[in-house]
Amino acid sequence: MVTRAPHPVSSDATTAARIHGPLRRLAWITDPHFDHATLDTWQIWVDGLLAEQPDALIVTGDLSEGDDVAFQLRRLAETLDRPVFFVLGNHDFYGKRIAEARRDIIQLARDLPRLVYLTDCGAVLLDQRTALVGDDGWGDAVEGDFECSSVRLNDFEAIDDFRGQAATARKAILQQQGRESADRLGEKLRSLPDSIDRVLVATHVPPFREACWYHGHTTDDHWAPFFVCGQVGQLLRHIAKEFPSRQFVVLCGHTHHDGIAQMADNLIVHTGFSDYGQLATESMLRLGEDSLRVPRQASTGKFSNCD
Numbered sequence: 323m324v325t326r327a328p329h330p331v332s333s334d335a336t337t338a339a340r341i342h343g344p345l346r347r348l349a350w351i352t353d354p355h356f357d358h359a360t361l362d363t364w365q366i367w368v369d370g371l372l373a374e375q376p377d378a379l380i381v382t383g384d385l386s387e388g389d390d391v392a393f394q395l396r397r398l399a400e401t402l403d404r405p406v407f408f409v410l411g412n413h414d415f416y417g418k419r420i421a422e423a424r425r426d427i428i429q430l431a432r433d434l435p436r437l438v439y440l441t442d443c444g445a446v447l448l449d450q451r452t453a454l455v456g457d458d459g460w461g462d463a464v465e466g467d468f469e470c471s472s473v474r475l476n477d478f479e480a481i482d483d484f485r486g487q488a489a490t491a492r493k494a495i496l497q498q499q500g501r502e503s504a505d506r507l508g509e510k511l512r513s514l515p516d517s518i519d520r521v522l523v524a525t526h527v528p529p530f531r532e533a534c535w536y537h538g539h540t541t542d543d544h545w546a547p548f549f550v551c552g553q554v555g556q557l558l559r560h561i562a563k564e565f566p567s568r569q570f571v572v573l574c575g576h577t578h579h580d581g582i583a584q585m586a587d588n589l590i591v592h593t594g595f596s597d598y599g600q601l602a603t604e605s606m607l608r609l610g611e612d613s614l615r616v617p618r619q620a621s622t623g624k625f626s627n628c629d
């Protein structure tokens with residue numbers, strides 16, 4: 323079942339969609355950048371995905387760019403004919419203002435009940451003890467050294483909010499986006515039913531430096547401001563301590579390099595792989611009575627079949 327978040331992105335407080343669980347097999351893909359994939363590549367991936375018979379798909383952002391994001395989501399919903407849980411990544415906002423892009427996708431998700439934009443929804447109850455929550459997240463200039471960084475993202479030209487802004491204004495926008503993501507997630511995570519002891523958190527940007535992988539290493543001070551959502555990370559550390567009997571499993575992407583970071587006994591972060599033009603399902607999550615498994619096949623060879 324999907325409910326509206328206490329303070330969703332949109333002002334319409336009606337129920338966004340209804341999902342009839344339990345959902346036991348969840349395919350996860352991150353950063354598909356569908357606009358870079360040929361039709362043949364897309365069809366091969368979809369055929370393979372359907373052969374696995376997942377109950378739903380989770381997409382952790384960077385589906386495409388501009389108006390093509392809506393096209394790709396609609397194509398997913400119509401082709402898969404099962405729930406598509408998703409958050410948006412920074413590329414999904416290209417060619418628009420951030421609020422405008424979110425508004426467009428919220429409207430699309432209202433029109434297509436199979437599409438569940440997690441940023442705009444409360445917790446999805448996958449079974450009696452497992453919830454799925456999500457938020458876009460943003461590289462929020464909290465970790466690393468923003469002032470000394472020489473990194474200049476395409477985001478600052480491609481997203482209307484940033485274009486022409488000075489560094490101080492860009493930093494303020496980044497921090498605001500991270501703060502709003504953390505606030506929305508916090509409300510969802512603190513209002514879960516008592517029966518929930520397993521929580522999947524879908525977000526685009528790694529919430530910790532330790533989960534911000536690149537070729538098997540974690541980020542430095544130059545990249546961290548743009549590749550870590552520090553405020554979501556701070557929230558998750560607090561929440562993991564507040565609810566020590568709950569297991570929190572975070573799924574994210576953005577760096578296009580994979581890894582696993584165990585941040586606490588009850589908090590683990592899976593960062594997924596991506597390669598422009600290729601499409602590969604990152605994991606087929608399995609929700610069992612006694613376990614929540616996230617099988618991984620590492621592209622880097624640093625791990626294999628880890629849970």
Ligand SMILES: [Fe+2]
Nearest residue numbers: 353384411576
């Ligand atoms: Fe990406």
Ligand SMILES: [Fe+2]
Nearest residue numbers: 384411412576
């Ligand atoms: Fe990204």
